[in-house]
Amino acid sequence: VRSAQWVTENTLLYNNDFEVWTYDARSRQKTLLNRISQKIDRAIWHPNGKYIFYNTSGSLYSLELDDRDRYNVTELLKFNEVSSLVLKKNGKEIMFYGGIGNQKGIYKLGL
Numbered sequence: 001v002r003s004a005q006w007v008t009e010n011t012l013l014y015n016n017d018f019e020v021w022t023y024d025a026r027s028r029q030k031t032l033l034n035r036i037s038q039k040i041d042r043a044i045w046h047p048n049g050k051y052i053f054y055n056t057s058g059s060l061y062s063l064e065l066d067d068r069d070r071y072n073v074t075e076l077l078k079f080n081e082v083s084s085l086v087l088k089k090n091g092k093e094i095m096f097y098g099g100i101g102n103q104k105g106i107y108k109l110g111l
Helices: none
Strands: 003-006 011-015 019-024 029-035 042-045 051-055 059-064 072-078 081-087 093-100 103-110
Touching: 003 042, 011 042, 042 081, 051 081, 059 081
Parallel strands: none
Antiparallel strands: 003 011, 011 019, 019 029, 042 051, 051 059, 059 072, 081 093, 093 103
């Protein structure tokens, strides 16, 4: 496990290098949300419960949680470097360390 976050009393969101999962402590069931071929740095849960954001070394993605047979994944941005995701408590902005060319620093993205 690379990162983990309790999102409710019984639901854990976690990721390993290539997968994003949830674990329900009550039922003891885990659910695979996404598997990709790039190394995943961190996954975070949006407070409205409808989205998960995760990053690879160069991209930021959103994963839409719904009842379809497949989750909708969208690449939100592509940089040379993306790390250290932080979602503001109100869920309106995500902040991260990033690099585009020679410009490195802390960026924020409105959601």
